[in-house]
Amino acid sequence: MADCIFCKIANKEIPADLIYEDENVVAFNDLNPQAPVHFLVIPKKHYASLNDIDSEEAFGNIFSAVPKIAEKLGIKEYRTVINTGESAGQTVFHIHVHVMAGRNFNWPAG
Numbered sequence: 001m002a003d004c005i006f007c008k009i010a011n012k013e014i015p016a017d018l019i020y021e022d023e024n025v026v027a028f029n030d031l032n033p034q035a036p037v038h039f040l041v042i043p044k045k046h047y048a049s050l051n052d053i054d055s056e057e058a059f060g061n062i063f064s065a066v067p068k069i070a071e072k073l074g075i076k077e078y079r080t081v082i083n084t085g086e087s088a089g090q091t092v093f094h095i096h097v098h099v100m101a102g103r104n105f106n107w108p109a110g
């Protein structure tokens with residue numbers, strides 16, 4: 001989608017610190033990390049938010065990548081976050097799963 005920064009990252013039109021790629025998703029380190037490890041997993045196809053995912057296959061592609069990447073990085077414990085909508089903290093409207101590790105996390109999240 002034009003003017004979507006994460007589409008541009010997925011299409012290699014702008015650089016990112018890529019850590020994983022397969023046919024359907026890419027993962028890259030967050031520009032403003034909130035933990036020693038903080039990366040984002042995105043589908044290559046544009047969906048604005050979790051509310052817009054239209055197939056179980058797309059869900060599967062995104063979520064099955066998370067433990068695969070964690071294992072590759074040697075991470076066994078991590079926090080996953082998906083912000084959906086502005087009031088939930090979403091600022092980039094291309095769905096992304098935050099994966100954070102390397103410190104203790106509080107619950108409930110703020």
Ligand code: AMP
Pocket residue numbers: 005016028029030031032033040082083089090091092093
């Ligand atoms: P959210 O607030 O859930 O929409 O998360 C958006 C995340 O994207 C934030 O953690 C930002 O730091 C991160 N971010 C924004 N632009 C980039 C970029 N060009 N490369 C990597 N991370 C980014």
Ligand code: ZN
Pocket residue numbers: 001004005006007008045046047093094
């Ligand atoms: Zn997009």
